[in-house]
Amino acid sequence: MKDEFEEISRMLSIFENPLRRKILHRLVSDACYPLQLSKELRVSQQAIMKHLDVLERCGIVRSRSEKSENAGPPRKSYYPIRRVSMVLDFGPHLYDVRVYVDDRLPLPDRTEDNVGKEERNDYSDLRDVHLKRISQRANPERFRKVIRSIMEMNQEIERLDAWRLSMVRQKEALLREAYTLAKDLTSSILEMKVLSLAIERGLADVNDYVITMIADELDIREKEVEEILMKYKELLIQDDKENKEQDKNENEQGEKVKISNAQRKEKNKR
Numbered sequence: 001m002k003d004e005f006e007e008i009s010r011m012l013s014i015f016e017n018p019l020r021r022k023i024l025h026r027l028v029s030d031a032c033y034p035l036q037l038s039k040e041l042r043v044s045q046q047a048i049m050k051h052l053d054v055l056e057r058c059g060i061v062r063s064r065s066e067k068s069e070n071a072g073p074p075r076k077s078y079y080p081i082r083r084v085s086m087v088l089d090f091g092p093h094l095y096d097v098r099v100y101v102d103d104r105l106p107l108p109d110r111t112e113d114n115v116g117k118e119e120r121n122d123y124s125d126l127r128d129v130h131l132k133r134i135s136q137r138a139n140p141e142r143f144r145k146v147i148r149s150i151m152e153m154n155q156e157i158e159r160l161d162a163w164r165l166s167m168v169r170q171k172e173a174l175l176r177e178a179y180t181l182a183k184d185l186t187s188s189i190l191e192m193k194v195l196s197l198a199i200e201r202g203l204a205d206v207n208d209y210v211i212t213m214i215a216d217e218l219d220i221r222e223k224e225v226e227e228i229l230m231k232y233k234e235l236l237i238q239d240d241k242e243n244k245e246q247d248k249n250e251n252e253q254g255e256k257v258k259i260s261n262a263q264r265k266e267k268n269k270r
Contacts, residue, residue, distance in 0.1 A: 001081055011086060011099045014058055019043060020051045024080065027061060031079035045238055060084070070209070089168050093176040116118045175199065185235070198236050206233055 083102035117162040215222040
């Protein structure tokens with residue numbers, strides 16, 4: 001649990017800085033040299049290098065050495081290598097922070113020594129792969145299709161965001177009711193705190209991980225947490241029969257949504 005909190009704090013500290021966000025915004029369109037960024041963002045090169053160093057140490061960007069023009073010393077260019085999504089939900093009865101780091105496509109180092117082998121068969125950075133593909137099929141019609149796909153994707157993401165916001169509101173209403181009920185059921189402030197965390201996490205079982213997580217967050221002994229959770233276990237955790245019934249209902253609802261979406265698409269085609 002501490003590792004999760006540390007990762008959240010680390011990512012928030014990276015993206016909270018306005019200049020770092022500007023640097024990353026610029027890098028997503030193309031790799032850049034520090035001097036380029038300094039001129040475009042009107043910030044000293046020293047400040048740019050400081051932030052690039054932070055981003056590189058955190059594994060958000062990577063640098064590669066490239067030959068400079070006029071036989072000058074090699075230059076470093078920087079490019080992003082990780083996908084990160086952060087979600088913060090906060091309300092009168094809601095607090096949830098999540099960070100998703102997508103490392104499914106790790107990029108190896110790309111230096112002058114390993115670039116160029118066999119058209120350099122090993123495309124060390126995804127940008128090269130992208131450029132190669134574009135060069136093979138670059139044409140106005142393809143460009144129009146790509147733009148149209150992006151617009152459709154944006155619309156779908158907006159629809160999902162609206163749906164998610166609706167679900168978050170419903171969750172907060174349920175949490176508010178759960179906290180009120182827990183307050184009436186518990187016999188001490190400590191029990192109330194432990195139950196509140198258990199409710200937030202949606203516990204499926206009382207195990208060592210759960211006990212340690214709550215104990216660390218409340219800075220209390222694990223034994224105390226275990227005793228409280230065991231005392232209220234029947235209230236916190238559904239049995240297998242209830243879980244199976246809930247899964248069945250969710251699956252049925254999911255099938256209805258799929259059928260509804262298919263019908264809507266068919267109607268739109270007509």
